[in-house]
Every structure is written in C-alpha cells, then in structure tokens.
Amino acid sequence: MKHLTAALGLMLVAVTALPAHAAEVAMLDWRRALMETDDAQRSMSSLESRIGTQQQQAQALGQELQEMQQRLQQMSGSERQTLLPEFQQKGAQFEELRQQIVQAQQ
DSSP: OHHHHHHHHHHHHHHHHHHHHHOOOOOHHHHHHHHHHHHHHHHHHHHHHHHHHHHHHHHHHHHHHHHHHHHHHHHHHHHHHHHHHHHHHHHHHHHHHHHHHHHHHO
C-alpha cells in the first residue's frame, strides 16, 4: 500500500508539474523564436549593407550600358569598333557585380 501511495503521489506531482513545465517550454520556444527573428533581421541588415553599394553600382552600370548600346546602334562601323572594347569591359564588370550580388543573397 505504501508503494501505491508513493506512486500515486509521484504521479500527482508529475501531473501538476506538467502544465508548469509546458509553460516553461512554451516561454523558451517563444524566446528562441524571438532571438531567431532578431538574428534574421540582423542578417538581412548586414546583407543589405554589404550588397547595397554593389546593387547601386550595378544599376548605374546597367544604365550606362543601355546608353552605350543606343549610341553603338547609331554609329557607323568604324566608330562602333572604337567604342566596342569599352562596352565589353563594362558588360563584364556588370556581370561580375551581378554574380557577386546573387552569391551574397544565397
């Protein structure tokens, strides 16, 4: 009988402790989720600051390439040949920036 009473007493303590334990686990889960959210926001801010400049450079370079392309279309063959190397160099720079941005975002 003593063992049965002791077992029932332990079960009663365990059952009454479950809600308190569940509340503690829920609080810990909530804190972890909050910390993960803060970490995610810090990561996004860090990413934006790292690639923000690169994105601006890529946008400016893209616009410059569009303008150069329009000029190239209006030029004669010999004029086009003088501007073509610069156009290709800027195109390569643009592609490199684009790849760096994509890589940083992954």
